Amino acid sequence: MAAALRPEKVRKMANSPQSKKRVRRNDRRAEINTARRSRIRTFIKKVELALESGDQSAAADAFKAAEPEIKRGVSKGVLHKNTASRKVSRLARRVNALSA
Template sequence: MANTPQAKKRIRRNDRRAEINGARVSRIRTFVKKVELALTSGDKSAAAAALAEAQPEMMRGVSKGVLHKNTVSRKIARLTKRVSALG
């Protein structure tokens, strides 16, 4: 258990940040799911539009520190490859 005031403050801060970061990751997943849905429907223009919306959101996650840069780069590359393979 935290004894010092600073340790108690860190616990409060970590809880707040975890909530914010969780919401951010959830938002990114939603954008990726929109791309996946467009890919399964086979609509290339919708998939490309969804990917164009998802990319900045994913990179924002990198800049905020909730996702690793290489992970996001890999996911974007794979999604882009699947979108370009359509039609």
């Protein structure tokens, strides 16, 4: 499905039935993972916008919504555990600095 959407992507022809199935599965998973990564970025942007506006309560609420989304990305294999920890830590530090 995704390969049909991106014709510029050239792929070697799969030979065995298992490798053909693997190509189909990889395309499906890539689409799901792209959507999930995009969703995580959106939640992070909401926190950053709240931080820029200086609204501490909005930033805290946005952070409370973003943190589980980032951690879900780890459990689904979209983000590395340390990457997610770093992102959460830096966002938390900025949200806490706004309240101080």
